[in-house]
Amino acid sequence: MEMVAEATQTNGQLNDAWIPSACSLCYGTCSILAHRLDGVLVKIEGNPESAVGKGRLCGKGVSGLMTHYDPHRVRVPLRRTNPIKGIGIDPGWKEISWDAALDEIAERLRKLREDDPRKLFIQRTTTVTSSRTPIQVFAAAFGTPNRSSAGGGLHCGNGAHLISGIMHASWSVVPDFQYCNYAVYFGASKGHSAGHASCSNMGLAADARARGMKMVVVDPMCNFAAAKATEWVPIRVGTDAALALAMCNVTVNELGIYDAPYLQAKTNAPYLIGPDKSYVRDPESRKPLVWDRVVRKAQPYDAAKPQEMALEGKFEVNGVPCEPSFQLLKEHLKTFTPEWAERITTIPAKNIRRLGSEFAREARVGSTIVIDGITLPYRPVAAIAFRGSQGHMNSVYDFLAVDLLNHLVGSADMVGGCLGFNPACHGHPDTGRPHFIPKAGPDGLMITGIWMAHHNPYPIREPRMPEQVGLQDLFVLCQTSPFSDSSDHEELWDKFHLPYRPEILLNYGTNLLMSIGNKETVAKSLAKFKFIISFDLFLTESSDFADIVLPDCDYLESLDSRPNFPFIFNLPGGMGEWCWPIKQPTVNPDGQQRRCSDILVELADRIGMREDLNAAFNAILKLEGPFRLERERRYSYEEVCDAELKTNFGPDRGLEWFRKHGVIKWPKKPGEVYWRHCVDVRVPIYWEFLPAIREKIAAIAEPRGVKIPQEYYEPLPDWIPCSSHVENTPGYDLFAFYYRDIIHTNSFTMENPWLDEAARLDPYSYTIAINAETGRKKGLKEGEEIWVETEKGRRVKGRLHLTEAIHPEGLGIGACAGHWGDGMPVAKGKGVFFNDLLEVDFDHVSPVNLKGLCRALGRRNARRQGKGRFFQRSLRG
Amino acid sequence: MMVNVRLFGMLGILAKERSVALHMAERATLGDVLAELGKRFGREFMDRILRVPGEMHSYCRVFVNDIPVDDLGTELETNGSVAEVGMILLMASEGG
Numbered sequence: 001m002e003m004v005a006e007a008t009q010t011n012g013q014l015n016d017a018w019i020p021s022a023c024s025l026c027y028g029t030c031s032i033l034a035h036r037l038d039g040v041l042v043k044i045e046g047n048p049e050s051a052v053g054k055g056r057l058c059g060k061g062v063s064g065l066m067t068h069y070d071p072h073r074v075r076v077p078l079r080r081t082n083p084i085k086g087i088g089i090d091p092g093w094k095e096i097s098w099d100a101a102l103d104e105i106a107e108r109l110r111k112l113r114e115d116d117p118r119k120l121f122i123q124r125t126t127t128v129t130s131s132r133t134p135i136q137v138f139a140a141a142f143g144t145p146n147r148s149s150a151g152g153g154l155h156c157g158n159g160a161h162l163i164s165g166i167m168h169a170s171w172s173v174v175p176d177f178q179y180c181n182y183a184v185y186f187g188a189s190k191g192h193s194a195g196h197a198s199c200s201n202m203g204l205a206a207d208a209r210a211r212g213m214k215m216v217v218v219d220p221m222c223n224f225a226a227a228k229a230t231e232w233v234p235i236r237v238g239t240d241a242a243l244a245l246a247m248c249n250v251t252v253n254e255l256g257i258y259d260a261p262y263l264q265a266k267t268n269a270p271y272l273i274g275p276d277k278s279y280v281r282d283p284e285s286r287k288p289l290v291w292d293r294v295v296r297k298a299q300p301y302d303a304a305k306p307q308e309m310a311l312e313g314k315f316e317v318n319g320v321p322c323e324p325s326f327q328l329l330k331e332h333l334k335t336f337t338p339e340w341a342e343r344i345t346t347i348p349a350k351n352i353r354r355l356g357s358e359f360a361r362e363a364r365v366g367s368t369i370v371i372d373g374i375t376l377p378y379r380p381v382a383a384i385a386f387r388g389s390q391g392h393m394n395s396v397y398d399f400l401a402v403d404l405l406n407h408l409v410g411s412a413d414m415v416g417g418c419l420g421f422n423p424a425c426h427g428h429p430d431t432g433r434p435h436f437i438p439k440a441g442p443d444g445l446m447i448t449g450i451w452m453a454h455h456n457p458y459p460i461r462e463p464r465m466p467e468q469v470g471l472q473d474l475f476v477l478c479q480t481s482p483f484s485d486s487s488d489h490e491e492l493w494d495k496f497h498l499p500y501r502p503e504i505l506l507n508y509g510t511n512l513l514m515s516i517g518n519k520e521t522v523a524k525s526l527a528k529f530k531f532i533i534s535f536d537l538f539l540t541e542s543s544d545f546a547d548i549v550l551p552d553c554d555y556l557e558s559l560d561s562r563p564n565f566p567f568i569f570n571l572p573g574g575m576g577e578w579c580w581p582i583k584q585p586t587v588n589p590d591g592q593q594r595r596c597s598d599i600l601v602e603l604a605d606r607i608g609m610r611e612d613l614n615a616a617f618n619a620i621l622k623l624e625g626p627f628r629l630e631r632e633r634r635y636s637y638e639e640v641c642d643a644e645l646k647t648n649f650g651p652d653r654g655l656e657w658f659r660k661h662g663v664i665k666w667p668k669k670p671g672e673v674y675w676r677h678c679v680d681v682r683v684p685i686y687w688e689f690l691p692a693i694r695e696k697i698a699a700i701a702e703p704r705g706v707k708i709p710q711e712y713y714e715p716l717p718d719w720i721p722c723s724s725h726v727e728n729t730p731g732y733d734l735f736a737f738y739y740r741d742i743i744h745t746n747s748f749t750m751e752n753p754w755l756d757e758a759a760r761l762d763p764y765s766y767t768i769a770i771n772a773e774t775g776r777k778k779g780l781k782e783g784e785e786i787w788v789e790t791e792k793g794r795r796v797k798g799r800l801h802l803t804e805a806i807h808p809e810g811l812g813i814g815a816c817a818g819h820w821g822d823g824m825p826v827a828k829g830k831g832v833f834f835n836d837l838l839e840v841d842f843d844h845v846s847p848v849n850l851k852g853l854c855r856a857l858g859r860r861n862a863r864r865q866g867k868g869r870f871f872q873r874s875l876r877g
Numbered sequence: 878m879m880v881n882v883r884l885f886g887m888l889g890i891l892a893k894e895r896s897v898a899l900h901m902a903e904r905a906t907l908g909d910v911l912a913e914l915g916k917r918f919g920r921e922f923m924d925r926i927l928r929v930p931g932e933m934h935s936y937c938r939v940f941v942n943d944i945p946v947d948d949l950g951t952e953l954e955t956n957g958s959v960a961e962v963g964m965i966l967l968m969a970s971e972g973g
Binding site: 113117118136140141142143144145447451453454455456459461462464611612615616618619620622624628631 | 965
């Protein structure tokens with residue numbers, strides 16, 4: 001174990017130190033100062049020197065001490081003795097040495113790699129951002145394409161990431177709080193103590209509201225975001241796309257408000273579309289054509305001046321009738337009248353019309369503003385979405401419909417508008433690193449400058465017979481996938497002739513049994529692995545399926561050179577500062593815990609893949625010059641971190657410098673934050689590539705009996721009802737949904753006594769929320785225990801909370817709670833295990849991005865139990 | 878010119894060779910080297926590297942004499958007498 005950080009501020013006592021590092025109670029990864037007194041951590045605060053949190057820290061962050069000093073942490077390596085695996089089956093743990101553990105693991109991995117490296121499946125939690133790089137590196141070096149995040153990504157915003165990537169070159173979107181005057185949130189919590197850049201956004205959002213920004217929150221539940229909103233718009237679960245499309249219609253067709261210069265220069269709105277829904281292309285260059293209004297003929301998109309491109313009209317090019325994609329969009333939107341949307345969303349048409357009108361008028365289309373001497377378009381409106389509105393089968397269209405609002409009024413990545421998180425960076429003034437800027441790709445559409453993984457969202461990959469267990473190489477618009485654990489995975493793998501089966505699972509911190517779907521389905525898939533290695537802080541429900549559990553260091557004992565990089569993830573957007581903090585050990589572990597990053601380096605050596613590992617580090621960290629790792633030399637993870645920091649910030653700013661200073665920062669420039677105005681790239685308001693992608697997927701899938709529905713792959717967004725919207729089994733009359741409780745992170749923090757106490761005091765965290773009037777009609781009483789059952793017969797129980805703060809048809813369950821294992825005794829029995837209601841199979845995911853079998857959409861209905869009652873008041877066994 | 882190609886991770890396992898020595902014409906490009914690898918290791922190997930003809934997957938990383946290169950038209954320069962090419966795939970999904 002390396003030396004922990006020296007004191008940075010003292011009050012005269014030798015062992016009194018405030019150590020700059022990074023939080024890991026959620027993936028916001030805010031910068032912290034850990035107060036260590038005589039070797040004991042006594043307090044954690046936000047680090048005011050960092051732009052990541054700006055000195056603020058949420059309740060989760062300050063309570064990290066209680067997780068760190070939890071007596072139930074795993075402190076020694078454990079080997080199971082019971083070969084039988086299942087829920088509730090005692091693994092028969094016995095303590096073993098690290099050497100014995102690593103010997104066995106290395107031998108198994110070495111043989112597996114010789115046989116077929118794809119048989120290794122690697123899973124990691126997103127909560128600890130610092131696990132991303134070591135695990136990406138290890139996977140690349142080992143040679144497996146099978147890596148996933150957070151239990152199949154079910155806490156993840158798959159749809160949000162895909163569309164944020166294609167439309168904003170970023171992982172997620174946020175209002176430009178400093179300048180935004182009108183923000184509409186569709187199931188997003190940016191600025192309300194959760195998610196990306198959470199603490200920074202809290203302050204920015206609060207300041208914006210104080211300044212007068214109107215915040216409209218569209219949500220089935222008036223909780224964290226809506227409670228702070230200017231206006232809460234209760235919506236029927238899973239119908240956000242209908243509202244957004246109707247608002248688009250109001251904007252474009254009823255008011256005639258849109259930003260023509262933006263659409264002409266920054267989108268594919270002028271591209272001509274033929275009867276086959278495809279671009280009409282130049283016969284020679286194959287570039288999409290636009291209609292040039294001055295010369296009155298079609299030109300390749302890069303040959304005409306944007307202001308001369310037609311957005312409307314009907315034309316004929318080389319005998320082919322065609323229209324600009326904006327013309328098609330405009331016509332398409334006419335279908336979505338506010339009256340139509342009212343029937344779907346339950347929001348009165350007059351309110352939809354008002355919301356659309358407010359958004360369009362507040363956009364101030366045509367206005368400009370000067371920032372740091374640069375004149376930029378000023379569009380102070382933002383429509384944002386995240387997991388809440390798109391955790392279902394229609395997630396792609398849903399997010400796209402919301403984002404269209406921004407593109408129609410030209411507010412995407414403009415001042416005051418909807419910003420991607422930091423997609424363009426010119427680098428530190430001394431080194432020019434890190435440097436990334438979106439660029440134009442095929443058909444002039446945008447390629448991200450940087451991405452969280454290495455499969456850029458655009459250009460779209462070519463669908464192929466899958467070799468990934470998640471089938472991502474067939475369903476090329478998806479990121480993480482549930483198919484490693486689904487009930488139909490064997491059937492799918494057979495259909496697609498997957499040439500191998502996963503045999504070893506390397507798990508980092510994920511509680512798969514709780515984070516994917518119903519536990520029986522996931523348990524079956526876990527039990528099929530021949531060997532499971534799990535890095536854990538606690539013995540979770542999923543650890544019980546492991547063969548070897550390795551005691552991990554927690555974030556206060558760990559090192560990472562890039563906890564907040566790439567900047568598109570959890571660095572605050574908008575003007576301000578670029579900021580690169582590190583995470584560093586503040587204390588040594590009190591048991592035999594070792595850091596996963598160190599163990600992976602050691603394992604690579606034992607397996608005999610040191611060269612591969614160094615090559616992967618060089619590639620992923622972009623190490624250059626003298627800091628590039630030599631092929632055959634063994635490096636510690638500490639040395640790797642040092643090399644990355646020196647590559648980016650110069651030889652004098654290595655790990656030693658960062659240990660002392662904690663963070664480096666430099667000012668953002670308007671050309672970086674509002675890059676879209678400055679960079680010649682376009683984004684697709686018309687997803688011309690979708691039908692072709694569908695055809696290619698269908699050509700592989702449909703002969704094998706997997707139907708790929710056309711309606712999800714049309715170029716323009718639509719509202720498609722989920723099965724729960726058309727479910728008519730009597731008694732199933734509520735839409736159940738999950739939401740992220742801001743007190744908790746996934747299934748991890750229920751074990752933290754302070755957070756558990758806060759959650760028990762909170763009327764929502766551990767309860768099932770139903771509209772008070774709805775509950776009264778059903779004869780339900782506050783506080784009674786009830787069962788919730790789906791039409792498939794899956795059931796969970798919990799304590800009822802009746803509230804006015806939820807849509808009359810909604811049933812809200814917070815957090816990923818309901819632990820049943822003994823390894824987390826504080827968490828055990830707390831809250832409701834929503835995921836147990838969820839099917840995990842192809843029929844319950846988006847056929848586009850494989851998202852949506854759970855959370856936030858009422859794919860599951862609650863129904864009465866027993867004759868004449870909607871809920872049984874007594875518990876069932 | 879001599880070109881040493883080092884295949885890391887999955888590529889080395891697929892090719893069953895971790896180091897490949899190629900005799901290439903002077904002023905050979907990275908694309909020429911990939912074409913030669915394609916002849917040697919077949920279409921399945923090349924499918925891992927190229928998204929479409931003439932363009933690599935975004936997750937394929939190639940280093941020529943330790944410098945990252947993504948333009949297949951880049952002419953190789955020898956580092957002394959040999960050009961060193963390193964290749965690795967970073968294919969895996971991400972969430973959050």
